[in-house]
Amino acid sequence: MLALDFIRKNPELVRRAAELKGEGAPVDEVLRLDGVWRGHLHKAETLKAEQNELSKEFARTRDESLKERLRQMADTAKSELSVADAVKRELDDLLLRVPNVFHESVPVGETEADNVVVREWGTRPELAFAARTHYDLGEALGIMDFERAARVTGSRFAFLLGEGARLERALVQFMLDVHTREHGYTEVWPPMLVNSASMVGTANLPKFADAAFKVEDSDLWLIPTAEVPVTNFHRDEILEVDRLPLKYVAYAPSWRTEAGAAGKDTRGFIRLHQFSKVELVKVTTGETSLDEFEKLTRDAEDILQRLGLHYQVMAMCTGDMGFAQYKKYDLMAWAPGLDRFLEVSSCSTFNDFQAMRANIRYRPGRGAPPKFAHTINGSGLALPRTIDAIIETYQRSDGMISVPEALKPYMGGVELIGAR
RNA sequence: GGACGGGUGGCCGAGUCCGGUUGAUGGCGCCAGUCUUGAAAACUGGUACAGGUGCAAGCCUGUCCUGGGUUCAAAUCCCAGCCCGUCCGCCA
Structure with missing residues (x-):
């Protein structure tokens, strides 16, 4: 497959290569899902970081008043992550369907x-x-x-x-x-x-x-x-x-x-x-x-x-x-x-x-x-x-x-x- | 197919019963340095991968076979699967 990062940086190249190969390439959908995925992932990871921090404090202090907040953080982080994962799975499946580019020496033609x-x-x-x-x-x-x-x-x-x-x-x-x-x-x-x-x-x-x-x-x-x-x-x-x-x-x-x-x-x-x-x-x-x-x-x-x-x-x-x-x-x-x-x-x-x-x-x-x-x-x-x-x-x-x-x-x- | 045991970093191997920050003690290997004419030995230090974010330094997240679950927290507890070993059954 092509690297996600490569598609981000060269969407036109990927689109054109697919076209010349007579293949479809879901470039727009890849880019859209990429944005959605990263949004949820970032949110989930930020939350997880805070949760990990607070959880350490709980381990030290055993302060029961932290429990409820921790529980909520864990819940939110988990649901954000599961959304991110679902989008990523869809994205990965799409990536497997993007055709390879080709070398410059390959003759352009249809049949x-x-x-x-x-x-x-x-x-x-x-x-x-x-x-x-x-x-x-x-x-x-x-x-x-x-x-x-x-x-x-x-x-x-x-x-x-x-x-x-x-x-x-x-x-x-x-x-x-x-x-x-x-x-x-x-x-x-x-x-x-x-x-x-x-x-x-x-x-x-x-x-x-x-x-x-x-x-x-x-x-x-x-x-x-x-x-x-x-x-x-x-x-x-x-x-x-x-x-x-x-x-x-x-x-x-x-x-x-x-x-x-x-x-x-x-x-x-x-x-x-x-x-x-x-x-x-x-x-x-x-x-x-x-x-x-x-x-x-x-x-x-x-x-x-x-x-x-x-x-x-x-x-x-x-x-x-x-x-x-x-x-x-x-x-x-x-x-x-x-x-x-x-x-x-x-x-x-x-x-x-x-x-x-x-x-x-x-x-x-x-x-x-x-x-x-x-x-x-x-x-x-x-x-x-x-x-x-x-x-x-x-x-x-x-x-x-x-x-x-x-x-x-x-x-x-x-x-x-x-x-x- | 049945029963039992097991899967931890490049390799070996602790930790798992009794969950607490552990990407994980130790050894080997590898890399750099010290020493040496050079090498070996010895000593010192370093030594995973992926993702997100950032100009960068860095920061964060995840990963102890895989996928779920319990929990504030899982290498550690629970469930399922895959693989390996031993014995039994079957078989070229």
Whole structure:
């Protein structure tokens, strides 16, 4: 969230940022409640101070004549405070609904058409035959099954079978190895259910409750991304500055309701209620966060390059970047069969927006007061669409799929999917 | 799930039965200083977080797991919840 003090001092900036993001921001209501809250709080605290003073005198003198006055003071202070608390709760709830501002380098725009290609790697593969889609190939090879998944669970679920399941496992292993051994991330295996406070910490609540699955009769949610448990790992902590940046990589399934995506990407292994993802998370200082964000994006890109997949890096425009993000890149991998780019990674930096919600701080120096950390995360990468790009890029005219060089050590000797 | 025990500052650990100003004795750690060529040891001092208010120094309020309650006053008493431990039950 944004600091109350920041909104007090920069109401216009906050209003304009929200507008460009296509979000509402209850700035006026925040400012109004802020005034009301402070009025009652001040009154309550002044009274409490007097009461404390007099109470000390009573402890000394045991003068019974003070009793009645003390009782009244206590009553008034308590009721003032309860009004102040009620207003503050309302104010806090509102604060959680004010969107983040964005970095000056973010392109201004309304829709994904206004996103900007920052760079591109590789070229579209030239196939000597008509490219087939991953679901066409996957079903023909017997490595993907959507029909049975629909029967067993419902739409937007999938079974992977045989070499398809093996490919998924190989990719997870490969990505984790690269990020831990070569990019210096610490591997994390997180809980896959989190409580509401954690969801608030990463800004999945309160605004996006309908995007996540809630466990009935409990305060637990299925994680929409490993970002939630991993970022919240340091909730309510004060970190030592020399430990920063903290770099984590976590493999976890992610669950999303996909509310509002009805009819979109219904076909294939693209938009699922459950999907695997290797997630990168960094916690760092305000001075280094933009730089660490760029590096994290490069770390995700490195996976695509090693897999030999053609991709673009898109800078998200204000209207397409989201409520909490300060700056965001999407990595789009080319899928020849679908004849379009697929979003295989989304890398974001949040400034202290998440850290304020999750209360993650660091101490800049000895004896210095704590500051809010900056959080960064990105997929490195999301599995299904990476698999799609691999299948469609490495398909052969006979419908079999060559295993990319980088994955061969992870495929247990399988170099050609569909050969047996 | 049942029974019992427990949650106190960066850490350890008093205080809780018998409420009184206690943000909380003590030790460790950390920081500064003295001493020393330097370091260690020893000694001295310092060492939480949040909010309100103020130009500032400062002042005030709150915080002993969380939320309620009793009281002029709660770390301390009462209620509920969460978490941890031990035993029993169940279980991959």
